[in-house]
Amino acid sequence: MTTPIDPRDMAGRPCSLAAALQIIGDRWALPAIREVMLGNHRFRQIARNTGAPTDRLAARLKALVESGVLERRPLPDDARYSGYYLTAAGRDLGAITRELIGWGDRWVVTAPPARIRHRDHELVTHTVCETCGERVHGEDVHRDDLVPGWDQSGPVTNP
Amino acid sequence: MTTPIDPRDMAGRPCSLAAALQIIGDRWALPAIREVMLGNHRFRQIARNTGAPTDRLAARLKALVESGVLERRPLPDDARYSGYYLTAAGRDLGAITRELIGWGDRWVVTAPPARIRHRDHELVTHTVCETCGERVHGEDVHRDDLVPGWDQSGPVTNP
DNA sequence: CCGGCAGGGTTTGATTTCCAAACCACCCTG
DNA sequence: CAGGGTGGTTTGGAAATCAAACCCTGCCGG
Numbered sequence: 343m344t345t346p347i348d349p350r351d352m353a354g355r356p357c358s359l360a361a362a363l364q365i366i367g368d369r370w371a372l373p374a375i376r377e378v379m380l381g382n383h384r385f386r387q388i389a390r391n392t393g394a395p396t397d398r399l400a401a402r403l404k405a406l407v408e409s410g411v412l413e414r415r416p417l418p419d420d421a422r423y424s425g426y427y428l429t430a431a432g433r434d435l436g437a438i439t440r441e442l443i444g445w446g447d448r449w450v451v452t453a454p455p456a457r458i459r460h461r462d463h464e465l466v467t468h469t470v471c472e473t474c475g476e477r478v479h480g481e482d483v484h485r486d487d488l489v490p491g492w493d494q495s496g497p498v499t500n501p
Numbered sequence: 502m503t504t505p506i507d508p509r510d511m512a513g514r515p516c517s518l519a520a521a522l523q524i525i526g527d528r529w530a531l532p533a534i535r536e537v538m539l540g541n542h543r544f545r546q547i548a549r550n551t552g553a554p555t556d557r558l559a560a561r562l563k564a565l566v567e568s569g570v571l572e573r574r575p576l577p578d579d580a581r582y583s584g585y586y587l588t589a590a591g592r593d594l595g596a597i598t599r600e601l602i603g604w605g606d607r608w609v610v611t612a613p614p615a616r617i618r619h620r621d622h623e624l625v626t627h628t629v630c631e632t633c634g635e636r637v638h639g640e641d642v643h644r645d646d647l648v649p650g651w652d653q654s655g656p657v658t659n660p
Numbered sequence: 661c662c663g664g665c666a667g668g669g670t671t672t673g674a675t676t677t678c679c680a681a682a683c684c685a686c687c688c689t690g
Numbered sequence: 691c692a693g694g695g696t697g698g699t700t701t702g703g704a705a706a707t708c709a710a711a712c713c714c715t716g717c718c719g720g
Contacts, residue, residue: 349605349614354552356614358605359535359598365609367528369678376518380644380653385697391655393513395679400698410608422687423696431608436639437628438600439518445597446508446517449569449590450524455508455515457645465642466631469596473622480595483624485539486616494539496550528707544668554708559669581716582667662720669713676707683700689693 344408349489355496356489365409366435370394370402375411375432376439383417383425411435441467503567508648514655515648524568525594529553529561534570534591535598542576542584570594600626 347364349356366372373392382388389399403426406412411432414424428435440458444467447454458465469478487493506523508515525531532551541547544562548555562585565571570591573583587594599617603626606613617624628637646652 346611347609349610349612352552354532355536355550357532357535358602358610358613358615360532360551360605361609362601362605363528363531367526367531369522369526372522372526373513373516373519376516377514379639382654386695387655391514392519393511395681396698397680397700398678420696431604433639434604434608436642437637438597438604440637440642441597441600441628442521443517445590445593446519446521449593450506450520451508451517452505453508454517455646455648455651456517457647459643459645460630460632460637461641463630463632465637467628467637468631469600469626470629471619471622472625472627473619478596478599478619478624478626480538480592482620483595483599484618486618487614488616489614492614495541496546545666554710555669556671556709557707579667663718665716665718667715667717669715671712672710674708676705678705679703681701684698686696686698688695690691 344410355492356487365406365411368402368405370398371406372435372439372442374399374402374406374426375428375435378412378426378428378432379436379439383427384423385426388426406432440465503569514651515646524565524570527561527564529557530565531594531598531601533558533561533565533585534587534594535602537571537585537587537591538595538598542586543582544585547585565591599624 347361349358349361352360354360366375370392373394374388377388377391382391385399389396392399403412407414410429412426413429415427417423417425443458470476471478485494491498506520508517508520511519513519525534529551532553533547536547536550541550548558551558562571566573569588571585572588574586576582576584602617629635630637644653650657
């Protein structure tokens with residue numbers, strides 16, 4: 343895993359969103375992670391199922407391994423080769439990937455091309471705050487910037 | 502809002518993830534949406550706070566308006582100009598944006614540059630299935646592909 | 661009614677990234 | 691040792707991106 347990113351080095355607002363997008367904001371990163379989540383661990387499978395060109399995919403997979411999102415391990419069914427597997431950080435992306443699929447289903451596509459199932463029923467999610475146990479609504483969420491020189495509205499021009 | 506995307510037209514697996522990324526998978530889309538969520542509705546504010554070049558930002562904002570994620574409305578404080586506001590589809594991205602910030606905080610940055618607050622306490626989220634009310638774990642989630650010719654492992658080579 | 665300035669972008673020309681296709685090296689099988 | 695599967699790298703050209711400069715409009719002060 344490469345060294346962590348200091349969010350103050352980002353162009354624009356120091357925000358973990360920009361840092362996260364530096365790692366998974368690439369065009370092929372999330373499709374590749376989706377395939378690994380689905381159990382497709384081999385390079386050619388990921389290439390075929392995402393449609394990514396192999397050079398881009400090779401570069402992105404290498405970067406994802408270096409960032410600690412994926413790791414290479416020998417394949418259980420063929421020890422000659424190794425495949426790509428999720429790390430803890432990668433598994434932690436599962437919820438985001440599912441939410442993006444759900445958003446696409448709701449707002450983008452003509453008809454959902456897959457049914458996402460939770461055990462034996464359809465998965466429809468909402469988000470709950472662990473601290474208070476209540477469902478999260480956007481209007482209850484606020485941001486307190488911790489980096490001096492920035493607040494909600496932008497860089498603070500200090501005297 | 503442009504016409505919906507048919508997921509069967511995607512390169513690779515027909516999946517709403519790829520369709521969603523076509524709209525918000527651009528480098529500046531989510532940072533721009535974050536700024537609008539934070540209450541910064543003006544072009545220059547969004548440009549400064551994201552660090553995006555203005556030509557890219559102009560193109561992306563236009564695309565986001567066409568996709569129905571943002572809309573242009575007159576600014577309440579200066580009716581001469583109009584600003585960018587979230588539509589329902591845009592507000593529905595709030596949870597994803599927050600999750601990405603959380604993921605970046607946990608796995609990418611040296612130290613979180615902002616505190617995300619839910620009312621008066623720190624926001625720590627998990628996901629709950631609305632159908633059964635239980636917390637969602639990755640291993641309980643499955644995908645049933647509905648497009649003929651595809652399953653979990655890839656395109657089905659039919660006899 | 662002219663200069664200056666703020667807002668909201670376009671245009672420009674160099675740079676970077678991306679892509680598709682070809683290629684390479686390795687191993688196994690027949 | 692030919693052929694095929696695997697995991698990539700290389701190559702040349704097309705497309706997207708960038709920073710910086712520029713453009714247009716509508717005030718606002720003098």
